[in-house]
Amino acid sequence: MSVTVRVPAKVNVQLAVGAARPDGFHDLANVFLAVGLHDEVTVTPADELRVTCAGPDAGQVPLDRTNLAARAALALAGRRGIEPAVHLHIAKDIPVAGGMAGGSADGAGALLACDTLWGTNASREELLEICAELGSDVPFSLVGGAALGTGRGEKLRVLDVGGTFHWVFAMAGRGLSTPAVFREFDRLTEGLDVPEPVASQELIDALAKGDADALAAAVSNDLQPAALSLFPELADTLAAGRTAGALAALVSGSGPTTAFLTRDPQAAAKVAAALTASGTCRTVRTASGPAAGATVVAGS
Ligand SMILES: C[C@@](CO)(OP(=O)(O)O)[C@H](O)COP(=O)(O)OP(=O)(O)OC[C@H]1O[C@@H](n2ccc(N)nc2=O)[C@H](O)[C@@H]1O
Ligand SMILES: Nc1ncnc2c1ncn2[C@@H]1O[C@H](COP(=O)(O)OP(=O)(O)O)[C@@H](O)[C@H]1O
Numbered sequence: 001m002s003v004t005v006r007v008p009a010k011v012n013v014q015l016a017v018g019a020a021r022p023d024g025f026h027d028l029a030n031v032f033l034a035v036g037l038h039d040e041v042t043v044t045p046a047d048e049l050r051v052t053c054a055g056p057d058a059g060q061v062p063l064d065r066t067n068l069a070a071r072a073a074l075a076l077a078g079r080r081g082i083e084p085a086v087h088l089h090i091a092k093d094i095p096v097a098g099g100m101a102g103g104s105a106d107g108a109g110a111l112l113a114c115d116t117l118w119g120t121n122a123s124r125e126e127l128l129e130i131c132a133e134l135g136s137d138v139p140f141s142l143v144g145g146a147a148l149g150t151g152r153g154e155k156l157r158v159l160d161v162g163g164t165f166h167w168v169f170a171m172a173g174r175g176l177s178t179p180a181v182f183r184e185f186d187r188l189t190e191g192l193d194v195p196e197p198v199a200s201q202e203l204i205d206a207l208a209k210g211d212a213d214a215l216a217a218a219v220s221n222d223l224q225p226a227a228l229s230l231f232p233e234l235a236d237t238l239a240a241g242r243t244a245g246a247l248a249a250l251v252s253g254s255g256p257t258t259a260f261l262t263r264d265p266q267a268a269a270k271v272a273a274a275l276t277a278s279g280t281c282r283t284v285r286t287a288s289g290p291a292a293g294a295t296v297v298a299g300s
Contacts, residue, residue, distance in 0.1 A: 002044035003299030005113040007105035007141055008034040008291040009094040011167060012253045013207070013215065016197035017222040020186050025136070029197035030149035031159070031204070032140045035167055035289035039094050039102060040297070041069055041109035043117050046087035049073060055092030056283075060175070068107035068134055073114045075130050080120050088113075097175025099227075099253035101137045105294075108141035112294045128156075144293025146207055148199050161290045163210015165261060166268045168246070170237050170281035172256035176227060181254035184226035197222075216247035216261050227255035234258060237280040244274030 010032045018027035039055075051070050053061040061067065065074065069088045077084035088110050094102030108131055115122050122130070131138035136153040146159040206214035228234055228251070237258045238249040245267060246260035258281070262268040268286045275284045 001117070001299070002042050003113045003117045004040055004042040004297050005109040005294050006038050006040050006297045007109035007294045008144055009037040009100040009102060009105060009287070010034050010137070010140060010253075011100065011259045011289070012221060013219050014200055014203050015221045015223055015253060016199070017185060018197045019189070019194040025152040026182060026185070027151065027197055028149060028153045029199040030153040031146070031199060032149060033146045033161070033165065033207070033289045034140070034144040034291040034293060035287040036291045037094055037100065037169070037285060037287045038291075039105045039109060040091040041106055041113050042089045042091070043073070043110065043113040044087045044089070045117070046085055049084045050087045051090070052087070053090040053092055057096040058092055060096040061090065061092060068103040068138070069110035071134055072107045072111040072130070075133060076111060076114050076118070076120060076122065079130070080118070082118065086114065086117070095171045095257055097177065098171060098257035099176070099251065099255045100169070100257055101141055101253070104135050104137035105141045107131065107134045107138045108294045112142065112296065116296055116299065142294045145290045148204070159204060160208040161210065162208050164288050165210075165212055165215065166263070166265055166288050167286065168241065168260040168262060168268050168271045168275065169252070169285045169287065170241065170258045170260070170275050171283045171285070172231065172234065172237070172258075173282045174256070176231060176254055176256045178254045181223055181226050181230065184229055185223055188226055188229065212247055212261060212263050219248045219250055219261065221250050221253070223254050224251045227251045231256045233280065237275065237278070240275055240278035240280050241271055244271045246271050
């Protein structure tokens with residue numbers, strides 16, 4: 001008996017970042033769009049908690065209790081007073097440390113898988129509360145679709161999406177640490193008056209209409225200067241995608257994955273081929289969004 005949950009990656013179509021809070025986090029206006037790159041988490045009863053991972057980036061994934069999938073199982077088991085005696089296997093397709101919330105996806109996926117396997121019947125609210133304890137991005141991985149995250153990104157308002165958006169993602173040769181990128185944001189904005197983060201109504205309307213041109217005109221990422229400061233070569237990747245005809249080119253979240261919005265699958269294929277030929281990135285993938293949130297795909 002085992003349960004498998006499929007969970008999407010995300011791109012941040014807007015990431016407005018406020019000043020550092022006393023707790024070290026930053027208030028955000030974080031507009032997430034889930035895209036069709038997925039991890040799958042399978043949970044099976046075992047003698048003790050164990051994590052395995054397969055996929056191109058598997059070597060970079062911790063297999064101890066710091067893994068977000070393990071932390072999710074421990075959190076739910078702790079609340080219910082049960083032993084987290086399970087094997088969690090992660091089939092990883094989302095790039096690691098890429099700004100696409102792969103670890104968060106595995107946390108949300110493991111939580112839903114364990115809740116299903118153990119029959120713990122946690123309510124949606126409780127699942128979202130545990131997700132928020134695990135990390136700022138984890139609630140969105142559970143919900144999927146599109147949403148505005150406020151607070152540190154964990155308070156979600158679901159957004160309407162009126163069409164399909166076609167993306168190309170360029171994965172970089174190394175990762176970037178999310179805390180390091182926020183620290184670089186703090187360094188770059190030191191002494192400046194950082195405004196309160198506010199969601200763009202133009203961007204929310206563009207999502208609702210499914211209008212790729214309007215979305216391209218509205219996308220923004222306040223972490224992009226910090227990611228470029230730590231990883232200047234990303235500017236070459238962004239330029240290669242723009243030259244190939246992308247409607248918009250931006251760093252995904254804290255990076256270093258770069259995201260390119262295109263009008264249709266043909267344009268996406270063209271941008272993907274140009275990025276591959278440019279030699280400015282490790283791998284290139286196409287994916288469309290919105291994608292569904294964490295979903296049980298097999299098992300009891
Ligand atoms: C930047 C974003 C954009 O969606 O994701 P990535 O692009 O890295 O995937 C998120 O804000 C990342 O969310 P997540 O990766 O869950 O972060 P957490 O585990 O909650 O926090 C990791 C660290 O990032 C910083 N952090 C995170 C969220 C936030 N609102 N303010 C912060 O300053 C803090 O230094 C924190 O210690
Ligand atoms: N299940 C997991 N998958 C990937 N990384 C994980 C996982 N659990 C913990 N991590 C840790 O989280 C870090 C950030 O990974 P990830 O979530 O893929 O990137 P990002 O925060 O940029 O979206 C990794 O470097 C790794 O140390």
